[in-house]
Amino acid sequence: MTCNSENSLAHVHACMPKQPMQHLADKCWSKMASLRVKSEESDKAQASSSSSSNKRPRLSSSVSTLPPASLMSIEEISQARLTLSSILPPSPSDFEVTFLGTGSAVPSKNRSNSCIAISTAAAGPMSRLRFLLDVGEGACSQLYQSVGGNDECFDEALCSIRLVWISHHHADHICGLPMLLEHIHRAQRAKRRRIPATDSAMHASPPRVMVIAPQQVLQYYEYFAVLAGIDDIVSFVPTVNTLYAGSTTQVCQATGGIITRLRSVAVEHCRFSYAAVIDLYSGFKIVYSGDCRPSQSIITAGAGCDLLIHEATFDDSMGADALSKRHCTTSEAVGVGTSMRAKHCVLTHFSQRYPSSSPHQLSLSSPSFPKAAFSTSFDFLRFAYPSQIASLPRTTRLLCDLYDVMDSE
Ligand SMILES: [Zn+2]
Numbered sequence: 001m002t003c004n005s006e007n008s009l010a011h012v013h014a015c016m017p018k019q020p021m022q023h024l025a026d027k028c029w030s031k032m033a034s035l036r037v038k039s040e041e042s043d044k045a046q047a048s049s050s051s052s053s054n055k056r057p058r059l060s061s062s063v064s065t066l067p068p069a070s071l072m073s074i075e076e077i078s079q080a081r082l083t084l085s086s087i088l089p090p091s092p093s094d095f096e097v098t099f100l101g102t103g104s105a106v107p108s109k110n111r112s113n114s115c116i117a118i119s120t121a122a123a124g125p126m127s128r129l130r131f132l133l134d135v136g137e138g139a140c141s142q143l144y145q146s147v148g149g150n151d152e153c154f155d156e157a158l159c160s161i162r163l164v165w166i167s168h169h170h171a172d173h174i175c176g177l178p179m180l181l182e183h184i185h186r187a188q189r190a191k192r193r194r195i196p197a198t199d200s201a202m203h204a205s206p207p208r209v210m211v212i213a214p215q216q217v218l219q220y221y222e223y224f225a226v227l228a229g230i231d232d233i234v235s236f237v238p239t240v241n242t243l244y245a246g247s248t249t250q251v252c253q254a255t256g257g258i259i260t261r262l263r264s265v266a267v268e269h270c271r272f273s274y275a276a277v278i279d280l281y282s283g284f285k286i287v288y289s290g291d292c293r294p295s296q297s298i299i300t301a302g303a304g305c306d307l308l309i310h311e312a313t314f315d316d317s318m319g320a321d322a323l324s325k326r327h328c329t330t331s332e333a334v335g336v337g338t339s340m341r342a343k344h345c346v347l348t349h350f351s352q353r354y355p356s357s358s359p360h361q362l363s364l365s366s367p368s369f370p371k372a373a374f375s376t377s378f379d380f381l382r383f384a385y386p387s388q389i390a391s392l393p394r395t396t397r398l399l400c401d402l403y404d405v406m407d408s409e
Helices: 009-015 020-045 049-054 074-085 139-146 151-159 177-194 215-228 245-254 296-301 316-324 330-339 358-364 389-407
Strands: 095-101 115-120 130-135 161-165 209-213 234-238 259-266 274-280 285-288 307-311 345-348 374-376 382-385
Touching: 095 139, 095 345, 115 139, 130 177, 139 151, 139 177, 151 161, 151 177, 161 177, 161 245, 161 259, 177 209, 177 215, 209 215, 209 245, 215 234, 234 245, 245 259, 259 296, 274 296, 296 330, 307 330, 316 330, 330 345, 374 389, 382 389
Parallel strands: 130 161, 161 209, 209 234, 285 307, 307 345, 345 374
Antiparallel strands: 095 115, 095 382, 115 130, 259 274, 274 285
16 A cells, blocks of 8 residues: 555545544453453353342453443443544645654553654645654654654655754754655655656755754754765754744744744753744644743744643642652643633653553542643644544543553453
């Protein structure tokens, strides 16, 4: 199966052997089904005529150590599975968000380091284009897996990247950049080799990938690009140039008009840490927090945004750690989203001390949180905005429960 630059969102979905989120759900479903069999066998062995007939069947035997809130009835699981399979197809006016890494510090089995890909549908002669927010270690291999391990789709995805925005200099946000740039260079050369020699227009150099990052990050990567012989495919822009509207034309040109405004906003984390406020051609506004304490600068600059992607490194019991390490707890991140009246907030950048997202799920189940507007991210979670956003909170809560079950094995 092949991809070409004229692909629509729907066609790119069709290119992939399975949607990652659906694949995960299927895998978890199989696990749940096997637990159900074990449970039923156990129930038969201990059958009691009065208790079994009036109670809902539960996945009890293998998950008995989980708190009651994590137990789902067979009916609830079936209903949630139905929801997963009936997610609305994306519309051509959507933008698509793919979480390639959702963990902090070091990669783990379930969560790679920070990387979020945002892409648009192909519209008329415009190709599908992507930009990345942070590029943690393993971002390139995560991108490869996100397109189903298809070499051709992978190269097409690499060639569609126009901009990389890096929030700050910590390793879990920047270490994937060298491999990413080398693969973009390789994919661009391979693409040009496939173009007939007679098509001189197509042989013109592709637009450079714009990398926006704090100066101390750029100092290192500018040397790297020259030494690796790939400095002809990339242009480096210091973040300070995007603090005001001055770089808007530059960013707009680099992204083929998809981003109409990009503004970096200083936040409280390490020195030179920023959040991004991004306006798209379709009128949607996306805000990405990077790493930070709850920041008034984000609330002000991103007020009323369509989608807030906010870090929530710690659960609510670790407020002191969040304060000393200048990160956010779940409640603090949700508080920022509520204060800025974000239409939807997706939490990310979880401490690797949580193999699943139970602590965050418990926080999000608090009656004070508006459940419909908050979701939890997972590696390879992908959704189209706004077509699929209504299903996201319920879907991610289901995945939290399924992760709990898998972790208990
Ligand atoms: Zn950091």
